Amino acid sequence: TRRRVLMSSDEIERAIARMAHQIVEPEDVQEGLLLIGIRRGGEALARRLASKVGEIRGTLPDLGFLNVNLYRDDDVARELPESEIRSTITGQTVVLVDDVLYTGRTVRAALDAVTDLGRPRAIRLAVLVDRGLRELPVQGDYVGKVIPTSRREHIDVILSAQRSDADAVTVTD
Ligand code: 5GP
Ligand code: MG
Numbered sequence: 001t002r003r004r005v006l007m008s009s010d011e012i013e014r015a016i017a018r019m020a021h022q023i024v025e026p027e028d029v030q031e032g033l034l035l036i037g038i039r040r041g042g043e044a045l046a047r048r049l050a051s052k053v054g055e056i057r058g059t060l061p062d063l064g065f066l067n068v069n070l071y072r073d074d075d076v077a078r079e080l081p082e083s084e085i086r087s088t089i090t091g092q093t094v095v096l097v098d099d100v101l102y103t104g105r106t107v108r109a110a111l112d113a114v115t116d117l118g119r120p121r122a123i124r125l126a127v128l129v130d131r132g133l134r135e136l137p138v139q140g141d142y143v144g145k146v147i148p149t150s151r152r153e154h155i156d157v158i159l160s161a162q163r164s165d166a167d168a169v170t171v172t173d
Helices: 009-024 027-031 042-057 105-117
Strands: 003-007 033-038 062-066 093-101 122-130 142-146 154-158 168-172
Touching: 003 009, 003 122, 003 142, 009 033, 009 042, 009 122, 009 142, 009 168, 027 093, 033 042, 033 105, 042 062, 042 093, 042 122, 062 105, 093 105, 093 154, 105 122, 122 154
Parallel strands: 033 062, 033 093, 093 122, 122 142
Antiparallel strands: 003 168, 154 168
């Protein structure tokens, strides 16, 4: 196996800053913005995006976390903490956040989970890495980096809730 670095800590920080600027651009986010990290990989990115959005706007967005196990159509459910969403969803702009977008099945499950909790004004999708190989019609609205992969490759995302020199995206084949 070989390992290649695809994003350095600096590149990740720049991607997060760019995504945060894009997230706050649409006018509808004034009505309420809720970032939802998909457990477990999306949690750290959701925290990083939330604090960056806070720096840009002067107020922190609402932040929540989603466990989509119950909504999956495949058998990859793992033991994860329950969902934690304290704000109302109805009327808000919800941004789903995940580390890697692959087949699209996790996002499809997340859309079902959110729909059970209320009726958002809009739902958008932010991912750090889009590795291709989609099996459903799902696309990211805010994408850190597009990294075409083969099925046998795996992307390792090392991301802390606060900026760290150890942050990195690598690929192993
Ligand atoms: P999908 O459901 O789109 O097939 O896969 C996306 C989900 O699986 C995400 O929640 C992500 O955390 C995880 N995932 C899929 N492929 C990879 C990968 O190569 N690396 C990492 N870190 N997570 C992946
Ligand atoms: Mg995941």
